[in-house]
Amino acid sequence: MSDESAEITMVDFTKSQRFEGIGALEAYWQSLRGNRLVPLRSDIDPRGIESALDYAFIVERVTAGVIRFRLAGSQLNEMMGMDVRGMPITSFFGTQSRAQFLDAIEGVFNGPEVVEMQMESPEGAGKPALAGQMILMPLKSDLGDISRAIGCFPTRGSIGSAPRRFELTGNVQRRPLRGEEEPAMVTRRPASERPLTAGFAESATPFEPPKHPSERPYLKLVKDQD
Secondary structure (H helix, E strand, O other), X not given: OOHHHHHHHXXXXXXXOOOOOHHHHHHHHHHHHOOEOOOEHHHOOHHHXXXXXXXEEEEEXXXXXXEEEEEEOHHHHHHHOOOOOOXXXXXXXXXXXXXXXXXXXXXXXXXXXXXXXXXXXXXXXXXXXXXXXXXXXXXXXXXXXXXXXXXXXXXXXXXXXXXXXXXXXXXXEEEEOOXXXXXXXXXXXXXXXXXXOHHHOOOOOOOOOOOOOOOOOOOOOOOOOO
């Protein structure tokens, strides 16, 4: 990609509307939320976000400043060149943007807030200029604490050689939430009463890295066969 075409890509990115998947995922999250402050992680069903699955992810706040992927769509794995489950979300950011990003994402859990940002991964050897957008929305665990977040991370441009790391461009949008508070403890529904969500299935324990490099699971929609 020439310097001129890279410049056009970045200018167009800053003026563009939302990338594919972001609007659909936020609309789905809002429909689950209703009048509540934040929806439950167990409310998520991949059948409701089929158009965004390749870019979608779920993270867990382990402690202050440590937010790790629990599930991720196929495009996130491709950008990193490996299965990102268990990795910190800051792995996608360059050193210049990590502090600002961490400050924003802490607001997702502590606000709570919806956070939206735009970013770019600059051109380099085997790496065409790549523009990205990200939205993060809080979720409650089955214990009622806001320790999960669902997000969408679509990009425009060829991924090229992995890994790709991004720097924030422009201001981060932070939208505080208002809604009805719920009890701190939430009764966990029996597995037999939960909808089929095989594409978002995850255990309560931390993820372990895949034993073999070829093992790269990702979010997918599993449909019943009639």
